[in-house]
Amino acid sequence: MATIIDVENESGVSKSTISRFLQGKRVTEENRVKIEKAIKKLDYRLNPIASGLKSSKTKTIGAVIPDITDYFFPPIIKEFESYMSDHGYHTILSDYGNDKSREINQLELLIDKKVDGIVLASDSDHGTHIEACLRRGIPVVLLDRLISGLECDSVTVDNYQASFNAINRCINMGHRNIGAVHGTHHTDRERMRGFKEALMGRGLDVNTDFICEVKLEKGMSEQKIRELIGMANGPSLIFCSNIYIGNGALKVRLKDGLRIPEDISFIVFDDLSSFPNHDYISLIKPEFSSINQPLYDLGRSSAKLLLERLELGMDDYKPMNIELKTAFKLTPSVKEIK
């Protein structure tokens, strides 16, 4: 491997000038030609490790997520990585497997690794580990999930407003007894806040009998949905606060031969058929009404925001918070009640 010294010898130009040239600084035309020729001849490549030693920059960022096999992380990460790559950054993938302690651990490893920045979809209810990054001058962009009490750059969606609006639409369509099955994450809580305020805003009761919390969405939601459906004088519509609960609804529907919307109406936060490779779900009619997140935009916006922060630096840090808009897709899965 040729080093800058080889280029110095080959070109007759000092390595400091070469180094400057490599950084795009001004060099006399004469030297430029000499240097370029030598570089080409030797097939010289800048050694990023050596340059990083002095500057402490690695052109590497860490993407810390709960589970890459989850629905929405692949498209988000794909777009993020692609954008960062186009801007000269490599992306280290760090899957903490929905394990809070591992999330903290992975963040520390990335700090030690000297990444230039981090994008994080946190599952934590405190921000100590994140503040540790910021304190060391490593910017963090929170993705999808905020942490209360933590001042930090972030890219999220309008969970509250979207849910509020969607429920309002259903009320307009005549629904009065509206139930919900929800998870426990920050996003679920935001969505349920929208749900409840929509009801209250229209003077409707928030009937807690109609609201179920499930901790492990992937397994438990089916049962809860059956319970709601089975109630005498139960809800006419069920709001599923995330896609796993929506999948529970889908399973109940398929297994029990539920007629939608005759038997019950559904709204799901996140649209299964909009995820890559899940489009065939749309063939099961009617599709569930859904609130759709802009997945690729989440990836792109967080990449842009991180790059911007990298430009700005961490001095007098003023968090930038981006909230993206979701789209509501109303389908015949919501019955019009006269």
Add this chain to the structure above:
Amino acid sequence: MATIIDVENESGVSKSTISRFLQGKRVTEENRVKIEKAIKKLDYRLNPIASGLKSSKTKTIGAVIPDITDYFFPPIIKEFESYMSDHGYHTILSDYGNDKSREINQLELLIDKKVDGIVLASDSDHGTHIEACLRRGIPVVLLDRLISGLECDSVTVDNYQASFNAINRCINMGHRNIGAVHGTHHTDRERMRGFKEALMGRGLDVNTDFICEVKLEKGMSEQKIRELIGMANGPSLIFCSNIYIGNGALKVRLKDGLRIPEDISFIVFDDLSSFPNHDYISLIKPEFSSINQPLYDLGRSSAKLLLERLELGMDDYKPMNIELKTAFKLTPSVKEIK
């Protein structure tokens, strides 16, 4: 940030001894205690950039794949990253978006980055860019897809044998007119080789009218499947050489109200319902018969193999090739023909 010099001063032990200690080499008990105390007091962390400069090791590997939003890469990558992480390596994700030239480009970027190794699911029909890695001493593990004429470590599945066996089973069940819709990748070709040899081995014709190639599986397979089904004296069973074609079959089935297996029998290479978050598909009965790949094992085996190669070094390189076994799941989607 404390450096090793600080630890030297604090502990009174020379930095070379400290460095050795940090690498797990033998040190007197007395020095060990001194060093550990100083490290703890100063909260010293090894700077990987600096160590990399001398050792030329970055403890980083590149994972180069065609599309992270594809079905099987998330679980594979998850397992790979997790295993590598447990062994002190970070994984750079590099999605080349099914773009051959970008694949080559990404590999070069990773070489320049000085990664210690690469795992690659290639879409290339030649190995020039891979040989460039090997020549520079960067080991590559080919994942899922081999490249003819290239001697390289690899982890694949038994595409040929699995297809051969599956088709044989169908022949045993009485099928004589067997069609196929297949893609164009190396894996598809292997699978079709198994398909054809199974037929020939039993003295059956390989009816080329029953065999369709589709280039863009995601869009075109539906139509091809309809054509096969619509033929007078057409095949009684269709083999779909990959999951995208299987999805085409699923769509035709749902859209056209196809009865399985009364109207036609199906076998698909890869089982949709076995992918994470796709389990609800199994509720559509009968499930397609399928050949199942051990996704997590692909990730784990390639990680293990890469680590092993990192241990062995690249001197007198003898490629190691691992072929994992798939499992055949026979369901009522294949009709018994008397």
Add this chain to the structure above:
DNA sequence: CTGTTAGCGCCTTCAA
């Protein structure tokens, strides 16, 4: 087993 001594390849003052 330890400390001394050179670098690893690049960047960054500094004086010219």
Add this chain to the structure above:
DNA sequence: TTGAAGGCGCTAACAG
């Protein structure tokens, strides 16, 4: 604008 010189933090050869 340029070159000389020193240093980033750690590793590795060497002699002891």
